[in-house]
Amino acid sequence: MRELSKLTILEILQEWNYWNREFETYVQRPAYSSILERYRRSDEIIVLTGIRRSGKSTLLKQEMEHLAKSRDKKELLYINFEDPRLSEDADPDTLDLLLETYREAINPDGEVFLFLDEVQYVDRWEKWVRTAHDLKRATIYITGSSSKLLSGEVASSISGRYLQVTVYPLRFLEFLSFNDLEYRNIADYSAKRREIHQLFSDYLRYGGFPKVVLVDEDLKKEEILSYFNTILLHDILARYGLRNYDMLKKLVEYILTNDTKQNSVHSISKALGYNYATVSDYIAYLKATYMIAEFRNYDYSLKKQLRSDVKYYCIDTGFVNAVSFLFSENIGRLYENIVYNEFIRRGQGTGLFYLNEGGKGGVECDFITQEMGRITAAYQVCYELHDRNMNREVAGIVMACKKFGLPGGTIITEHQQKTIEVDGLRIEVVPIPAFLVGYGPTTPPKERGLQYRL
Structure with missing residues (x-):
C-alpha cells in the first residue's frame, strides 16, 4: 500500500464504518442469516465466497448490524479492499x-x-488471518x-480454522421477497399464482443479482452489462495478466449462447479456432469467478464421468440474455439453466448430473439427483410439452427411472400441470415457477391441486 498517514487511514475507515452513523436498510436473506447465526457460535473464521455483486458485502453489513444489537459499534471494524486507497500493494504489513x-x-x-471485504487483493492475507485468529486478536x-480464495496453499494455511458460505444471486423465492411478494408456504402458490408467474418472467429475463432486481426497469440491462464487463476486465484479464479482451469475450459469448449443450474444451477450441490450452485456461478462469459451472454426465465409473463431455451453465440468466437474444427457441434452455441454479442453491450440486445414453442423438435426461450414493429423482426441462417433443421428453424420464428403479419423475415446463402414467411410472408435469417455490412430487398430494391423466 502506498504510504498513508494514520490520520488518512482513520479518515478512510470512518467513511466505511458505522461507529457514528446508522446502518443502511437492506432486504433480508433469511437462509444466509440462519447460516451465519450458526457459524457465529463456532469461534472459527467465517468466509463468504461467490460471484461479484451476489450480496456478500451486504450480508457482512447485516451481520454487523446484528452484532451491534449486543456489542458496541466501535468493536466492529469493516475494511473494503475494493477501495483503491487500501488495496494498492496491500500485504500483511x-x-x-x-x-x-x-x-x-x-x-x-x-x-x-474484523470484516475483511474482498480480501484477495491483499498479498499473503491468509498467513496474517491465521495468526490473528490463533492469537485471538479478532473474530x-x-x-x-x-x-480459488480457499484453494491450494491458502486452504492449507487456514485449514481447520474456517467455515465457508457460498453466496449466490437470488433464488426465485428470495426474488419474490425482494419484489414485496410474501410467500409463506405452498398454499400461497394457488392464491398468488398470477403474480408469481408474472414475476418469473422478470426473473427469467434479468436474473437474480440483488441490485439488478431493485433498480428501475430501464437500468437493469446496463447494470448486468456492467457486472459482466467488470468480471472479464477486472477479475480475469487483470488478475491473470491477460491482454486479449476480445478473445475472452468471444469465448464467453460462445459458451453462454451454447450453454446447456454438451461441449468439451476440444469442441470449443475447434469451433472458435483457439488454441486448446488457451480455451482450457479461460474456462478455468470463468469457473474461478463463478460465472460458469461445469456439469457432467452420470456414470457408475468415476473415470468415465471425468472423461465425458460436459455442459456449462451460467450463474445467472441475466448474463445469458445480455449476450444473446431472448426468443422462443432458447427459452427452454434458459429454463434448464434456472433449474440447474436452483438445485445448486438448494445445496444439491455435489449429487447432480445429466444422463445421456447412446451419445449424440441418444436418449437424455436433463437432471438426476444423487443422495448417499443413490439416485433419488429424475427431471426433464422444456418450454412446453407438445406432439413434436412428447416422446423424446418422456423417453428421457422413463430411461432414467428404469435404470435406477425410480417410481417416476418430473417434467418442468412453462405452465402445464398434469400427471402422465407410462409403463407403470408416474410422471408429474409442473410449471417452472411452481417448482421454484417448492411445488412438486415431494409436495403432499392434497396440496398439489388438480391433476390430469393422459
Whole structure:
C-alpha cells in the first residue's frame, strides 16, 4: 500500500464504518442469516465466497448490524479492499497498520470483530488471518470473489480454522421477497399464482443479482452489462495478466449462447479456432469467478464421468440474455439453466448430473439427483410439452427411472400441470415457477391441486 498517514487511514475507515452513523436498510436473506447465526457460535473464521455483486458485502453489513444489537459499534471494524486507497500493494504489513490505527483511535481495549471485504487483493492475507485468529486478536469474517480464495496453499494455511458460505444471486423465492411478494408456504402458490408467474418472467429475463432486481426497469440491462464487463476486465484479464479482451469475450459469448449443450474444451477450441490450452485456461478462469459451472454426465465409473463431455451453465440468466437474444427457441434452455441454479442453491450440486445414453442423438435426461450414493429423482426441462417433443421428453424420464428403479419423475415446463402414467411410472408435469417455490412430487398430494391423466 502506498504510504498513508494514520490520520488518512482513520479518515478512510470512518467513511466505511458505522461507529457514528446508522446502518443502511437492506432486504433480508433469511437462509444466509440462519447460516451465519450458526457459524457465529463456532469461534472459527467465517468466509463468504461467490460471484461479484451476489450480496456478500451486504450480508457482512447485516451481520454487523446484528452484532451491534449486543456489542458496541466501535468493536466492529469493516475494511473494503475494493477501495483503491487500501488495496494498492496491500500485504500483511497493511493489515497490521490498519488494525493498529483502529486500536489506537477507536477501540483500544474492547473485543474486535474484523470484516475483511474482498480480501484477495491483499498479498499473503491468509498467513496474517491465521495468526490473528490463533492469537485471538479478532473474530474474523472475510469475503472474496474467487473460488480459488480457499484453494491450494491458502486452504492449507487456514485449514481447520474456517467455515465457508457460498453466496449466490437470488433464488426465485428470495426474488419474490425482494419484489414485496410474501410467500409463506405452498398454499400461497394457488392464491398468488398470477403474480408469481408474472414475476418469473422478470426473473427469467434479468436474473437474480440483488441490485439488478431493485433498480428501475430501464437500468437493469446496463447494470448486468456492467457486472459482466467488470468480471472479464477486472477479475480475469487483470488478475491473470491477460491482454486479449476480445478473445475472452468471444469465448464467453460462445459458451453462454451454447450453454446447456454438451461441449468439451476440444469442441470449443475447434469451433472458435483457439488454441486448446488457451480455451482450457479461460474456462478455468470463468469457473474461478463463478460465472460458469461445469456439469457432467452420470456414470457408475468415476473415470468415465471425468472423461465425458460436459455442459456449462451460467450463474445467472441475466448474463445469458445480455449476450444473446431472448426468443422462443432458447427459452427452454434458459429454463434448464434456472433449474440447474436452483438445485445448486438448494445445496444439491455435489449429487447432480445429466444422463445421456447412446451419445449424440441418444436418449437424455436433463437432471438426476444423487443422495448417499443413490439416485433419488429424475427431471426433464422444456418450454412446453407438445406432439413434436412428447416422446423424446418422456423417453428421457422413463430411461432414467428404469435404470435406477425410480417410481417416476418430473417434467418442468412453462405452465402445464398434469400427471402422465407410462409403463407403470408416474410422471408429474409442473410449471417452472411452481417448482421454484417448492411445488412438486415431494409436495403432499392434497396440496398439489388438480391433476390430469393422459
